[in-house]
Amino acid sequence: MKDALAPPPRSAPLRVLVTSYRSHPHVGGQGVYVRELTRALTREGCAVTVASGPPYPELDEGIALERLPSLDLFSVPNALMALRLRHLMSAADRHEWAAHNTGAFGEMTAFALRLEAFMAANAGRFDVIHDNQTLALPLARIARRTPVITTLHHPIAIDRDFAVAGAATRMGRILSRRWHSFVEVQARAARKLEHFLCVSEASRLAYAQRCGVDPARIRVAHNGIDHATYYPDPAVVREGDSVVALASADVPIKGLDVLIGALDVLKQQGRPVRLTVIGQLREGPAKRALERAGLLDQVSFVSGLTREAIADLYRRCTVFVSASRFEGFGFPAAEAMACGAPVIVSDGGALPEVAGDAGVVTPAGESAALAEALGALLTDPERRARIGSACAARAATAFRWEDHARAAIDLYETALAAREGASLS
Numbered sequence: 001m002k003d004a005l006a007p008p009p010r011s012a013p014l015r016v017l018v019t020s021y022r023s024h025p026h027v028g029g030q031g032v033y034v035r036e037l038t039r040a041l042t043r044e045g046c047a048v049t050v051a052s053g054p055p056y057p058e059l060d061e062g063i064a065l066e067r068l069p070s071l072d073l074f075s076v077p078n079a080l081m082a083l084r085l086r087h088l089m090s091a092a093d094r095h096e097w098a099a100h101n102t103g104a105f106g107e108m109t110a111f112a113l114r115l116e117a118f119m120a121a122n123a124g125r126f127d128v129i130h131d132n133q134t135l136a137l138p139l140a141r142i143a144r145r146t147p148v149i150t151t152l153h154h155p156i157a158i159d160r161d162f163a164v165a166g167a168a169t170r171m172g173r174i175l176s177r178r179w180h181s182f183v184e185v186q187a188r189a190a191r192k193l194e195h196f197l198c199v200s201e202a203s204r205l206a207y208a209q210r211c212g213v214d215p216a217r218i219r220v221a222h223n224g225i226d227h228a229t230y231y232p233d234p235a236v237v238r239e240g241d242s243v244v245a246l247a248s249a250d251v252p253i254k255g256l257d258v259l260i261g262a263l264d265v266l267k268q269q270g271r272p273v274r275l276t277v278i279g280q281l282r283e284g285p286a287k288r289a290l291e292r293a294g295l296l297d298q299v300s301f302v303s304g305l306t307r308e309a310i311a312d313l314y315r316r317c318t319v320f321v322s323a324s325r326f327e328g329f330g331f332p333a334a335e336a337m338a339c340g341a342p343v344i345v346s347d348g349g350a351l352p353e354v355a356g357d358a359g360v361v362t363p364a365g366e367s368a369a370l371a372e373a374l375g376a377l378l379t380d381p382e383r384r385a386r387i388g389s390a391c392a393a394r395a396a397t398a399f400r401w402e403d404h405a406r407a408a409i410d411l412y413e414t415a416l417a418a419r420e421g422a423s424l425s
Helices: 028-044 085-088 092-098 108-123 138-142 156-166 169-179 184-191 199-212 256-268 285-293 307-316 331-338 351-355 368-377 381-398 401-424
Strands: 015-020 047-052 064-068 128-132 150-152 196-200 218-220 242-246 274-278 299-302 319-323 343-346 360-362
Touching: 015 028, 028 047, 028 150, 047 138, 085 092, 085 319, 092 108, 108 138, 108 184, 128 138, 128 401, 138 150, 150 199, 150 401, 156 169, 156 184, 156 199, 156 218, 184 199, 196 401, 199 218, 218 256, 218 401, 242 307, 242 331, 256 274, 256 285, 256 368, 274 307, 285 360, 307 331, 319 331, 319 368, 331 343, 331 351, 331 381, 343 351, 343 368, 351 360
Parallel strands: 015 047, 015 128, 047 064, 128 150, 150 196, 196 218, 242 274, 242 319, 274 299, 319 343, 343 360
Antiparallel strands: none
């Protein structure tokens, strides 16, 4: 929410430190968010530096990167034997090693401890810190000296609950709870922090419900997308009965099982549909579901694609589907819309916000409803064309990184004004 205090006049660019505990440029959305946010902030006149743990982001020229190395225990042959004498002198290293080797995920707290040491050694270097959902308790201590603005994507408590519910055994549920033990720490940290930028209204409400964060402290600004890559091309002819979906993981929250169920319904009705999934098919629930339904010959999985190749798929497909049970935003749906693809999304989380009045929305988790919507759209080319045009028009105006960056800068100024006001009182 906008603070009543007026921002102080500035004669120099805002010095922004963007922080992210890991920022892989090609896997997951963390590195993408860091790259696009820093690019947009720089264009708005901010002096931007990034502090990240590995994997490190790819940044535009002129944006400095401060590497805060972790133990990177996922990449070593034996994480238990990775501890060295020098690591015992570091609270961050000790925490990361102990958490990893007891089945927990401790990278967020370890990164925040390293960031705390970095900020102590660089006092006064930055005006604000913009953190990418690390949500670790040391950030509350850092915020006492330098204002911290946190981007909220979606509460990982939702992923945890789906993961625990989907575990096949009691031991699997125990291990999943242990892995997600950081979730409660993140909730505690969120209640101690003050300024938040959230990528959707659905996530804003979910953070209020799951973490006890005052929703009035959370400002919503949708993510942008890369319009230089994702755009409609009238010269490309869309293929018939070709459905595309993206599944970053074979877990219940992503809803691939719902889409497979919908394809099974259509097959039983005598209308087989070809599906291309951007992702990898491994031994797991999706493969077993495809085998039971006899759909392996109708579904192909592709991975390792460039963004340009993904955009080409979006331009050629008949329909794009996102059947997730919850999304904090939903980049694939937004990017497919930008390419002019008619989209069908579930009502899970922020997906209806992304689709707006342009796309088709079905109830999350309901294969029969998805099959009905998909079948109706596949048999109506004129309606598909109308929806595709509406999707492209919405994406062009609703998902712009410059808008997201300006909302962030507004929050920076609000936080700095509040700090200035507090120091004068």
